[in-house]
Amino acid sequence: MQEQPENWEPRIIAFLCSWCSYAGADLAGVSRRRYSPNVRIVKVPCSGRVNPFYIVKSLQQGCDGVLVSGCHPGECHYSNGNYYARRRFAILKRLLEYIGLEEGRVHFSWVSASEGDKFAKVVNEVTETVRKLGPATRLVKHSPVDGVVN
């Protein structure tokens, strides 16, 4: 774990499926559940729509953590998008951690439209995990192309 800069707050991007998890986030808001403000939400039609590139690019662009959330198995609005997503993410998560991305940068969850409480809980957990890891560095692109060989 590295030293954390002063006033640093984790920046987390959350890809939420519009039918369940996004509605769950909505419910959390409507029910005035307090949850960590570190999450920036991107609404997607389905967790199956989340191209693994979205996750990798987010990390490359400097997100400290990524959360992908969709409907519970069996509840996908498109009947099976989340099942496909589940397979992809299983592989991707292992691969990212294998190449040396810290465990705890990338998270997945199932949150239904009625689970406002769960959404708040997941977001808080994710935020705390990422906070403990500190700012992302490993895959982040800094790109000082300087015209001189290494």
Add this chain to the structure above:
Amino acid sequence: MDLQTKLRQEARKLLEEKLVDVVIGYEDEGAPLRTTPCFITDPQDVDRLVWNPFCDHNLARYLTARKDKAAVVAKGCDTRAIVVLINENQIERKNVNILGMPCGGIVDRKKIYNHLKNGDVREAVLKDKVITVKGLEFTADLMVDDFLADCCLSCRHRNPVLCDVQIGENLPPLDVKDEYKKIKQLEESTSEERWEYFRKTLSKCIRCYACREACPLCYCQQCFTDQNFPAWVGKTTDISDTIVFHIMRAFHTTGRCVDCGACERSCPNNVDIRMLTKKIAKDVKELFGDEAGLQLEEKAPLSFYNEDDPQDFIK
């Protein structure tokens, strides 16, 4: 009769009887420790075909863009790639005639160069299982089996899984103690160590895309690296972009990679590309029980699902 003679006979027959338009195989152009792909259309040229442990290219690479009917010389791993290509509707079974070669493993030239302390091999003669290499200042007898490519050392499909004609008898299965030994070793190290390992090996990458071009399963009409709208990966040698390129290329081979090693052998800078693809193959097997390219009509593991797939990583 040796396999090479049998192979030539078979190829001659196919061309003479006009069963195929071309035979894609290997020929020896005189470069030591190497063969080169050849495309034979005239039955009189079949004697150019060779079969030896230097036949390292995965010729399935040449099948996807073809409109004609081709016979292809294919080792166990190559036939697995062909199966994947057929399953993914990239080639039609009827348009490819597979000359299946049971394969005892191919030689990794780089291992020989390494052994010879980067000595300049000017001549290499193979006799039985012994390669006599000659340089200007040295001569050495090397055993083929001591210099097999890494992918061959953990190969569990040495015989063709699909072919029209098999040249030679099946080889007994290799006693593979631990197919994923190197992967497991790396998995057991710390996250920092793994990052350092990949950062180091991938920093040698010059983004020439030979790995992609040598891979029979990298057939996308436009690779994500070439897309600019959006530009998924930066085009510079920035290490972050290079790592992203390799992560995503490897990811695209999920459940499809047959571990023929073509990517790694093609790399001019010795990047450990298989350490990524093999890891994914291992996970696919662990998580979904699948192995790529073993039978026709088999679906790639990311193109279907089971309701009870593992999901302990999901909150």
Add this chain to the structure above:
Amino acid sequence: MRTTPRILSSEKIMKTIKKDKINTVLDFLIKKYQVFGPVQKDDLVVDFGRIQNGAQACLEFSNTNEPAKKLFFPQAETLFSYTGSDAAQVSELKPEKPRIIFGMRPCDAKSLSLLDAVFDGPDYKDPYYIVKRKNTTIFTLACRRPRSNCFCDSLGIGPFSKKDTDVFMADLGDRYVFEPITPGGADILNKIPGLENARPTDAERLKNLRSEAESKVARKVDLDNLPEKLARIFDHPFWDGIHQKCLGCGICTYLCPTCHCFDIVDEQKDDKGRRIRIWDSCSYPTFTLEASGHNPRATGKERMRQRLMHKFRYFVENYGEIACVGCGRCINHCPVGSDLIREIENINNLK
């Protein structure tokens, strides 16, 4: 094109130093210059890298994996940066300290004179390349171990060529000898402490080593009529077959010391951006792919033809020389074993 000033032969006093002292030479140079030299990257790969102390240099090598061009024409180089839509900001191009490339092979040194024709030609000047070139002194190291696919001889270079360098070095076994070629090179050489005057027999020894090295350049290729021949065979059916096994990767062009084609791309994060020049390759379909979807070099055939024509005909028509130095890298590293020499022989044999 650059004309290299040469010093009078009377001033060519050869210097020498024991091999085990070579690090002191490098350590001295590092104080005043940015020094680049061959560095062991892994068991098989030696490449040019910045040398911070003499011990990092690896002078026992055949040739670097990547050519020296990247020191003057890096694979990725920022042309300028900008904020939002503001005007371009070009940063100082001049290196902080003058540079020395220590241990470049004569073939790579020759390639720089060919690149000079492109980047420092009569019309448009390329400041990024020229500034690096002007601020760099080259120490070539004669090649005692040409490899099996070397054919520099056929390009009129040879493993002991003293052209296109500032200081010529050679390995005499237990010692290195240095011969100043340009006044700039002589200047630096005179300042290096610990160098002794070469022995009277060294010249003879050099001559012998030279013919020994030349005899190791086993491959030859006849290039005499190639440009004219190529001019006559643009539409020859020969091109239909030659590209069949080519994978279309960029190895031969990226590792070629004279290939210099590039792409220009923008990269931006938030409102900070840069326009970057990166190596590109005529082997890639995207090289000439237009926004409309039209690609004038649509298949491997056109792309392979372009590569050979450019090196052996167009470059000759434009700059009077063949764009090849016979280093053999494209042959050594081609994943499918394409052999440039064989291709040229095939062309020579065409009716």
Add this chain to the structure above:
Amino acid sequence: MKNPYVPMPVKLKAVRLENETGDLKTFDLVFVNSGDAENFKFVCGQFAMLSINGVGEAPFGIASSPLTKEVLRFTVKKYPKGVLTTALHNLSEGSTLGLRGPLGNGFPLEKMTSKNLLVVGGGFALTTLRALTKYVLHEKNRPHYGDITLFVAARDPGEMLYKDDLAEWSKRNDIEIVQTIDKPVEDWPHKVGFAAPVLKDLAPSAQNTTAVVCGPPIMIETCIKVLAGLHFPDEEIITSLEMKMKCGIGKCGRCNIGSKYICKDGPVFTYKQLKELNSVTV
């Protein structure tokens, strides 16, 4: 040493849609720095690289006449896969962009003096031909040229470029304008048919005439054949070529036909030169 890769800042003064399909826009640009404006001297037929920070750069022929000092005009076709052309089309007036140039050789105006001119343009390749027409019709220049014929081909009336200019020129009696569209359309007063056959019917005289042909590759090819059939000498058929370009100064290596770079040695070539370079296209 002048850095040939650094663009000059220019402002988008006016932008307007040029055709009914909506994929052609004309951009009027002005230099931000007055020094740049003064130093920017070009001839008809040259091009410039336009760039947007963070997006990229691409070459476009200059459509305004060198005698028009107020603005530089470009007409750009938007391609679905064209990153820069799409971004250009999304720009609003007042935006800043970059311009490098002028680049290329331009039309051989000196050689064309005292000749009759046959200007043949198809599709949106009319850009540099507009510059040429404007230039030769200028009162200072008109006396130096013989008969001038402007032959314009477009898919349909809605795709006809520079309608205002065509209308204005039509009023003059020192230029003949022929317009043709691919298929018949009601109320179309001009010719109908592809460029090449219509040009053939028109049978312009090759006598002391220079033909300048710009358009899509297939049109250039067919029209050149027609002109050759009408006994235009190879060196009197002039065309302007296009290819993907990155540097614009003959270094990046992609836009060559034979040993000539379209960016540096072209884009204007005579048919004679193209024949010597082995190829009409590449």
